[in-house]
Amino acid sequence: MSSAACSLVVATRNKKKLGELLELLAPEGFALQTLDDFPQSIEVEETGETFAANAALKACEQARVLKRWVLAEDSGLAVDALGGAPGVYSARFSGEGATDAKNNALLLEKLAHVPLEKRGAHYVCHAVLSDPAGNIRAEAVGRCYGRILPVAAGSGGFGYDPLFEVIEYHRTFGELAPAVKRAISHRARSMRLMLEQLRVLRQAGAFA
Numbered sequence: 001m002s003s004a005a006c007s008l009v010v011a012t013r014n015k016k017k018l019g020e021l022l023e024l025l026a027p028e029g030f031a032l033q034t035l036d037d038f039p040q041s042i043e044v045e046e047t048g049e050t051f052a053a054n055a056a057l058k059a060c061e062q063a064r065v066l067k068r069w070v071l072a073e074d075s076g077l078a079v080d081a082l083g084g085a086p087g088v089y090s091a092r093f094s095g096e097g098a099t100d101a102k103n104n105a106l107l108l109e110k111l112a113h114v115p116l117e118k119r120g121a122h123y124v125c126h127a128v129l130s131d132p133a134g135n136i137r138a139e140a141v142g143r144c145y146g147r148i149l150p151v152a153a154g155s156g157g158f159g160y161d162p163l164f165e166v167i168e169y170h171r172t173f174g175e176l177a178p179a180v181k182r183a184i185s186h187r188a189r190s191m192r193l194m195l196e197q198l199r200v201l202r203q204a205g206a207f208a
């Protein structure tokens with residue numbers, strides 16, 4: 001499992017997301033590489049209207065270029081009072097030059113007059129595994145439910161985490177320990193389902 005041809009490329013340009021994915025996948029014994037290992041890796045445009053479509057674009061287009069197995073995910077926040085927005089636009093909610101701080105500020109502004117009991121939201125993570133030819137070989141979806149607080153709490157995680165209060169804990173992912181996020185987040189749930197499929201594929205010799 002140690003040669004480059006056997007390895008799995010975890011494809012994301014978001015360092016915080018990459019950190020979480022590596023922590024979830026690394027203990028499972030796969031030889032993981034990142035886009036930093038491939039100077040020829042491309043920027044994939046997220047032109048899809050669904051998490052599934054964008055995850056497929058990120059995995060399959062990169063796989064065709066790299067000629068490697070590629071795992072990618074598209075994730076985001078769906079807010080009930082905003083009809084599911086920002087959704088697939090979560091990373092670019094505040095437009096050109098968006099940052100986590102600007103996105104959070106815009107979210108608070110849009111929910112300014114929404115009472116606490118109507119601030120339900122959930123994170124979604126849709127993961128896709130592509131083979132080196134660019135064919136989808138596995139998919140998995142994970143969700144995590146909570147609500148958007150009117151004031152940020154904590155500095156852990158990334159993105160909307162300081163505003164996202166997790167239903168099970170009544171704390172935001174900004175406040176909760178990384179180990180909790182690793183156990184119950186949308187990404188954790190998606191990766192648990194993906195890992196089941198990765199193990200089956202590995203057993204069948206797919207990565208050999």
Ligand SMILES: O=P(O)(O)OP(=O)(O)OP(=O)(O)OC[C@H]1O[C@@H](n2cnc3c(O)ncnc32)[C@H](O)[C@@H]1O
Pocket residue numbers: 011012013014017046073074075076077090091103123157158159160161185187
């Ligand atoms: O596309 P890649 O390169 O993977 O990196 P990205 O940050 O653009 O990733 P997405 O397109 O999947 O958009 C995800 C956005 O959704 C939000 N998001 C997703 N998961 C999150 C999490 O665990 N905590 C906080 N915000 C999250 C955050 O704004 C992310 O930038």
Ligand SMILES: [Mg+2]
Pocket residue numbers: 046091
């Ligand atoms: Mg993106």
